[in-house]
Amino acid sequence: MTDRRCVATSPDGEGCGEHVEPGAPLDLCGAHFEVAHDWVAQTSGTTDLLPSPCVACGSRLGVRYPSGWLCAVCEWRVGDAPDGETVDPRLDVVYYLRFGDRIKIGTSANPRQRFAGIRHDEVLAFEPGNRLTERRRHRQFAAYRLGTSEWFAPHPEILAHIDVLRAGIDDPWAQYALWRSQKAALRG
Structure with missing residues (x-):
């Protein structure tokens, strides 16, 4: 030796x-x-803006390592190309939108597309769920429903529920992207 x-x-x-x-x-x-x-630790593992949006979830936030960038939301390696057969996982969510002094509670598997057809001022929150969860919320907040629509008065009970859903979440879209990437990862 x-x-x-x-x-x-x-x-x-x-x-x-x-x-x-x-x-x-x-x-x-x-x-x-x-x-x-x-010296390496000065930049390795540092969270910063990605050079371009993540192709998997659209996040702009990444973590820099000596081997390259990873998306801070879904951990997709920047520069990796999705294979052509990748299909977006279906993720049903119940959404809460605000328009003026009204709150809409609805559901969608494609909220970006759905919201394009709904006048709204703000996306308040998402929660995982399908039509059954949506109906449960409609029954839960029925006393504040505006007519027979999916629109509700912004009662403190509804606002408290939205606050619980948003706890620790600055951007509902980031949470939605995380759920989608987790579902995709579980599919293998």
């Missing part, structure tokens, strides 16, 4: 020459490995 010595040099060209631990992947002593780690 050979005695390995650190190959690091100082800015003035003086070599370290300290002993290298057996099994070390590079000829660096422990102190120089720590210096190298600290």
